[in-house]
Amino acid sequence: MGESKVKKEEKVEAKDEKSEIVEEIEILSGIDGKNTNLWWGAFWGIMLLAFATRFYEVMEPVWVCWDETHFGKMGSWYINRTFFFDVHPPLGKMMIGAMGYLTGYNGTHPWNKPGELFEDHPVWGMRGGCTLLGTFIVPFAFIAVWDLTRSLSASILAASLLLFDIGMLILNRYILLDPILLFFIAASVAAMFRFRTLENEPFSTRWWVWLSITGVMLAGSISVKFVGLFVVLLVGIFTIGQLWDILGDMNKPLSYTCKHFMARALCLILLPMVIYISLFYVHLSVLNKTGNGDGFFSSLFQTTLEGNKLQNATVAGELSYGAHITLKNHKTAGAYLHSHHALYAEGFGAKQQQVTTYAHKDDNNVFIIKRWNKEPLNITDPSVDPEIDYVRNGDLVRLEHVITRRNIHSHNQPAPVMKRLFQITGYGENGTGDANDVFRLEVIGGKEGEVVKAVVHKLKFHHYFMKCVLTTTGKNLPKWGFEQGEVACNPTLRDPNSLWNVEDNYFPKIENITLADMAPGFVSKFIESHKVMLQGNAGLKPKEGEWTSKPWEWPVNYKGQWFSAIEEHRVYLLGNPIIWWGNIVLMAAFILTLMLYYFRSQRGYVEPVNKVVMRETTVSATSWMFLGWALHYFPFYTMGRVLYFHHYFPAHFFACCLSGIIADYLIAEACSLVTSRGVKNVVFHTLFGLVLAASAYGFYLFAPLAYGMEAKQGMGRESNSTYHQIHWLDSWEF
Incomplete structure (x- = not known):
């Protein structure tokens, strides 16, 4: 995935030709562009829609939903400084506790079971704080894809697939670790690719800032859940690729490569380790009162x-x-x-x-x-x-x-x-x-x-x-x-x-x-905490009669998960099927594009420079996203612990980014078949609009799953139900 110097020079030369299809515009100072206002307009439009869809009736339902019974309770224990045990690292729960504390919650709600009313307990800060972090996943995808492709249309498509996905919306509106984890994973990816754009400014202030931000976000990912290790691995592979390219630059001495290695070791290894250990120090210092987690730990x-x-x-x-x-x-x-x-x-x-x-x-x-x-x-x-x-x-x-x-x-x-x-x-x-x-x-x-x-x-x-x-x-x-x-x-x-x-x-x-x-x-205590967490994770087996899911079911949206099954306001976690099934089709298109790319390269086909550069940019960008998807998906096949549908959503983030990039490439390829510039614009906007319209229509159809289904309108599997028209698979339980 590393790019040679020659290829980079070819890309610079081809920039003017490529701009006929995809305009280059400015994101931050230091990047030359032609239409800054269009970029910022698209970005803020995506941001506003993300905030509107995520925060709409965010306090509905007014009772505990699904795993809020666990993480709301853990937030309360932080406020009360009561020791407890959980199989995940502490940052996510500490942030939930801090959100509640800063908004006036005193940690007294019992969180006994799903369906329990909040009554007069001010938990809006906890739910709203998690929703806020989940909202930023959409703009992070926009920025990451932009930095990879310099294509505004690809950035809009990738962000829109996440924006209009009902599943991502639902998962990010509750007091859970998932929106916090996804925030740090998405931020790590965005920071990594932003740092990639500064490879011609080594050791500048901006270079150090973005490298350090990447390290901080990696620390956040692994400090929320251990699956954050997958994005650490992704950044590690990316870093090895960069160092390999630097080592191959014969114009630089070996000491220059060593300097780059030390900088990355400092910001991507040492800095995250210091943050991770410091968070555990805070965790163990705050939780200093006896609680129901004592028995998991040694007598000492x-x-x-x-x-x-x-x-x-x-x-x-x-x-x-x-x-x-x-x-x-x-x-x-x-x-x-x-x-x-x-x-x-x-x-x-x-x-x-x-x-x-x-x-x-x-x-x-x-x-x-x-x-x-x-x-x-x-x-x-x-x-x-x-x-x-x-x-x-x-x-x-x-x-x-x-x-x-x-x-x-x-x-x-x-x-x-x-x-x-x-x-x-x-x-x-x-x-x-x-x-x-x-x-x-x-x-x-x-x-x-x-x-x-x-x-x-x-x-x-x-x-x-x-x-x-x-x-x-x-x-x-x-x-x-x-x-x-x-x-x-x-x-x-x-x-x-x-x-x-x-x-x-x-x-x-x-x-x-x-x-x-x-x-x-x-x-x-730090070492013992990790031994207990790892043993606890390994011991998470399904209970008798408990429904779980298998990894093969996740990408195909085979079955969802009830968040609230109370008749007055039912919420069912399920992906927007148009987007999820479209991701599968577009992933297949990526594989075909990759095969075609290597076939043409091997056979020595001569093509216009702009087409070669666009294909190389697309293959490079989609390959990184495919690697991110694979690292966050395939390891679950090896896990013996209990698994649920929501475990797929970090991988889904990468799948949507990949789909946005490859869809943009296919649209551009379709436009290249047309010679007339006017017709080309019509084709582009038509295809681009169809992708956005299909995603938005799926959001419109399945929005009741997120914003609440009423019992009087029946269950989707009933032929006389209002929701029967969207009950496309018998395995969907709503």
């Missing part, structure tokens, strides 16, 4: 949260036999090892006492750690003077449940849910069981014989005979198990969910430590 992490029970807690620092302990699992949202008097149900392994995980503090979480062949003294008896007998790495131990006096036990019976694993039960009477109660304790990364420490050491319990590890499966038991977490013994010894740490540790003779003294610093 929780000591940093104001109001958490562990913040001012004291525990025995080292572990002795006879100590009363609780064991917390290191899995994301890891709960406590737990048991109770209830037995496993008939047909679910041995009918012995249940052992589960339980997320809340409870007396049934407490166990006594014992030597495998010796009963410890009762440390709760004031008449007993127990001696310290340290538990060490590699010891053989038993775990006795304090309340029921049964030992943690495993045997050759299948676990109740994950049948390929072995069952874990509570077994024995008054602390006496059998040899299947014995486990070998391992301190991860510890030395043989090292004394086990509370909280800080990660532990594994290896069953001595079954050669499996005590683990949690992430599955819940049926109702007879109170839907608590399943505990099993896994023969796969490297199971990441088999890590535990001692949280509570009571032994009267061992000096207590204050957990707050071991509180981790920012770097440790």
